[in-house]
Amino acid sequence: xxxxxxxxxxxxxxxxxxxxxxxxxxxxxxxxxxxxxxxxxxxxxxxxxxxxxxxxxxxxxxxxxxxxxxxxxxxxxxxxxxxxxxxxxxxxxxxxxxxxxxxxxxxxxxxxxxxxxxxxxxxxxxxxxxxxxxxxxxxxxxxxxxxxxxxxxxxxxxxxxxxxxxxxxxxxxxxxxxxxxxxxxxxxxxxxxxxxxxxxxxxxxxxxxxxxxxxxxxx
Amino acid sequence: xxxxxxxxxxxxxxxxxxxxxxxxxxxxxxxxxxxxxxxxxxxxxxxxxxxxxxxxxxxxxxxxxxxxxxxxxxxxxxxxxxxxxxxxxxxxxxxxxxxxxxxxxxxxxxxxxxxxxxxxxxxxxxxxxxxxxxxxxxxxxxxxxxxxxxxxxxxxxxxxxxxxxxxxxxxxxxxxxxxxxxxxxxxxxxxxxxxxxxxxxxxxxxxxxxxxxxxxxxxxxxxxxxxxxxxxxxxxxxxxxxxxxxxxxxxxxxxxxxxxxxxxxxxxxxxxxxxxxxxxxxxxxxxxxxxxxxxxxxxxxxxxxxxxxxxxxxxxxxxxxxxxxxxxxxxxxxxxxxxxxxxxxxxxxxxxxxxxxxxxxxxxxxxxxxxxxxxxxxxxxxxxxxxxxxxxxxxxxxxxxxxxxxxxxxxxxxxxxxxxxxxxxxxxxxxxxxxxxxxxxxxxxxxxxxxxxxxxxxxxxxxxxxxxxxxxxxxxxxxxxxxxxxxxxxxxxxxxxxxxxxxxxxxxxx
Numbered sequence: 001x002x003x004x005x006x007x008x009x010x011x012x013x014x015x016x017x018x019x020x021x022x023x024x025x026x027x028x029x030x031x032x033x034x035x036x037x038x039x040x041x042x043x044x045x046x047x048x049x050x051x052x053x054x055x056x057x058x059x060x061x062x063x064x065x066x067x068x069x070x071x072x073x074x075x076x077x078x079x080x081x082x083x084x085x086x087x088x089x090x091x092x093x094x095x096x097x098x099x100x101x102x103x104x105x106x107x108x109x110x111x112x113x114x115x116x117x118x119x120x121x122x123x124x125x126x127x128x129x130x131x132x133x134x135x136x137x138x139x140x141x142x143x144x145x146x147x148x149x150x151x152x153x154x155x156x157x158x159x160x161x162x163x164x165x166x167x168x169x170x171x172x173x174x175x176x177x178x179x180x181x182x183x184x185x186x187x188x189x190x191x192x193x194x195x196x197x198x199x200x201x202x203x204x205x206x207x208x209x210x211x212x213x214x215x216x217x218x219x
Numbered sequence: 220x221x222x223x224x225x226x227x228x229x230x231x232x233x234x235x236x237x238x239x240x241x242x243x244x245x246x247x248x249x250x251x252x253x254x255x256x257x258x259x260x261x262x263x264x265x266x267x268x269x270x271x272x273x274x275x276x277x278x279x280x281x282x283x284x285x286x287x288x289x290x291x292x293x294x295x296x297x298x299x300x301x302x303x304x305x306x307x308x309x310x311x312x313x314x315x316x317x318x319x320x321x322x323x324x325x326x327x328x329x330x331x332x333x334x335x336x337x338x339x340x341x342x343x344x345x346x347x348x349x350x351x352x353x354x355x356x357x358x359x360x361x362x363x364x365x366x367x368x369x370x371x372x373x374x375x376x377x378x379x380x381x382x383x384x385x386x387x388x389x390x391x392x393x394x395x396x397x398x399x400x401x402x403x404x405x406x407x408x409x410x411x412x413x414x415x416x417x418x419x420x421x422x423x424x425x426x427x428x429x430x431x432x433x434x435x436x437x438x439x440x441x442x443x444x445x446x447x448x449x450x451x452x453x454x455x456x457x458x459x460x461x462x463x464x465x466x467x468x469x470x471x472x473x474x475x476x477x478x479x480x481x482x483x484x485x486x487x488x489x490x491x492x493x494x495x496x497x498x499x500x501x502x503x504x505x506x507x508x509x510x511x512x513x514x515x516x517x518x519x520x521x522x523x524x525x526x527x528x529x530x531x532x533x534x535x536x537x538x539x540x541x542x543x544x545x546x547x548x549x550x551x552x553x554x555x556x557x558x559x560x561x562x563x564x565x566x567x568x569x570x571x572x573x574x575x576x577x578x579x580x581x582x583x584x585x586x587x588x589x590x591x592x593x594x595x596x597x598x599x600x601x602x603x604x605x606x607x608x609x610x611x612x613x614x615x616x617x618x619x620x621x622x623x624x625x626x627x628x629x630x631x632x633x634x635x636x637x638x639x640x641x642x643x644x645x646x647x648x649x650x651x652x653x654x655x656x657x658x659x660x661x662x663x664x665x666x667x668x669x670x671x672x673x674x675x676x677x678x679x680x681x682x683x684x685x686x687x688x689x690x691x692x693x694x695x696x697x698x699x700x701x702x703x704x705x706x707x708x709x710x711x712x713x714x715x716x717x718x719x720x721x722x723x724x725x726x727x728x729x
Contacts, residue, residue: 021521023557027528030550034535034543065600092520113524117531 014038014058045074059127064091086127158185239284246272247291277331285328383479405451421447457486522561578620585610609651627698631664631721638668667718
């Protein structure tokens with residue numbers, strides 16, 4: 001299988017800073033700018049939401065205590081809405097339960113104010129890497145889905161049965177078709193799915209729906 | 220009755236009959252007896268002698284005696300001296316002389332008797348006057364004695380009262396001091412004239428005392444002041460000095476009476492109380508310090524974070540190839556700003572711990588509340604309460620102790636948050652400022668909790684009154700103490716929307 005570069009990488013990776021204290025926003029964005037990282041500042045989580053979409057590259061640098069929705073609450077909300085942007089938390093004094101909670105919820109790092117340059121940059125690098133991986137993964141999945149969508153309904157039926165481990169003969173019997181027709185459909189599936197082998201096809205299917213791949217074979 | 224009637228008649232007869240007859244007879248007889256020998260010395264002596272007799276009779280016997288004398292004299296003169304002699308006949312040529320004699324006699328009688336009457340009246344009047352004068356003199360002597368006695372009693376009374384008493388004239392100079400005052404001051408009242416009157420007052424209280432006393436002298440209003448007065452041994456005690464004017468009937472002030480009541484004990488007790496309140500306020504402040512420490516750390520860490528990141532950024536800008544001097548110097552500027560902010564936080568924290576005498580600084584109430592809201596942020600987040608500030612924009616600045624007033628608002632806000640914990644989310648605490656009437660501003664802390672029970676409302680600002688199981692009952696009492704020390708008023712009421720509003724007013728300086 002070949003990895004294709006994803007389409008949205010042309011946008012620069014950005015650190016989205018959300019903190020109600022202007023001086024913190026200024027300081028952090030100044031430092032990031034100085035080391036050549038793009039940064040955008042928001043005073044509230046709501047302000048950030050209004051300008052952000054999941055397609056944007058980068059990570060979120062979030063103050064744990066915010067007026068209105070707190071940082072911790074906001075992280076939860078992002079997760080339930082399906083957004084996968086990496087989150088770095090920062091706070092002037094976080095208690096251990098809070099740290100445990102946000103880390104469990106998938107935060108990249110928890111920075112305690114005041115933090116050092118390396119701590120911040122390391123966390124940002126980590127978050128960017130994770131974001132990149134996430135975006136690459138997403139691009140691959142998107143392309144597999146696109147390929148499946150290009151199959152005709154009959155071809156999708158055949159593909160599901162192939163993956164489920166049926167032989168050509170079994171498929172022909174079940175679908176009341178000739179073996180030659182099935183072979184033709186199968187050839188089309190392998191070509192359209194850009195699969196080199198049966199194993200390749202199975203892997204692709206598992207990737208988009210790991211839980212269901214072993215099931216009844218209908219996508 | 221008949222006897223009395225007869226008696227009166229007899230009296231009347233003696234006075235108006237017998238006595239005038241006797242007097243007239245005697246005078247006329249004397250005149251007649253003198254006439255005979257004198258006949259040989261002067262011509263017609265009987266004229267003068269009988270005139271004299273008539274005059275005498277009228278003078279001493281009254282008009283009745285005078286007329287009797289006139290009658291007797293006429294008869295005698297006719298008989299003895301008018302020709303023809305020794306007969307009752309009057310010769311023709313003597314008739315005019317005789318008539319003139321009778322007329323003159325009558326005139327003399329009338330004049331003499333009326334003179335006598337007038338003189339008698341004057342004498343009677345004088346006698347009466349004299350009697351009256353004597354009576355009056357006796358009366359005066361009696362009342363003088365009485366006054367002296369009452370004065371003596373009054374003095375005994377003023378000496379018996381344990382308080383110090385004095386009296387001044389209308390102008391305020393000392394006339395009298397009672398024994399207690401003289402003993403206390405170690406001076407006699409004569410020594411307390413003029414400036415010495417003020418010299419016994421403590422130098423710190425002196426200007427106010429002098430001003431108050433002189434104002435009272437001018438206006439005639441009663442005068443009352445608390446001041447330290449120096450005793451004979453040089454020590455000072457607190458006295459309540461009170462003076463009231465005594466007015467004459469025309470309304471003018473005659474004199475001032477003053478009393479010194481020793482209030483040293485009360486004063487000491489009050490000072491101890493103030494001290495205790497002070498200590499308690501500080502103690503309570505240090506209790507809440509534990510909770511505040513987190514807030515302070517947060518407050519300090521914010522500028523520190525900004526400082527560190529800016530400093531790193533500055534280094535990056537300088538190390539870039541080529542160095543970005545413009546960005547670096549802008550960043551350095553930010554570093555300076557943030558350092559200042561951090562040092563302000565430190566100063567404020569220090570102020571929380573310092574024990575100071577009464578502080579009055581010209582302060583913006585809104586700024587004070589905004590600062591406090593920052594300190595309260597963590598507590599609010601922990602209790603899930605949002606704090607809304609509704610601050611009036613046109614408030615004048617106030618002379619106050621910022622730390623103490625913040626302490627009050629903090630206390631009210633914490634109370635409000637506690638009340639809000641008893642109701643479901645969302646919880647909102649409102650801190651409001653507004654102008655109220657002339658020269659007053661109002662600070663209100665509103666919650667939408669369960670409100671205040673009527674029996675609580677009356678007592679909630681009293682010391683040791685608490686509705687909370689762990690409460691000391693001092694929080695609101697201290698708040699009241701602080702507000703009252705600022706000449707303000709603090710009270711609580713249930714708001715129309717439900718929940719309680721705790722509020723205080725403060726006077727702006729004119």
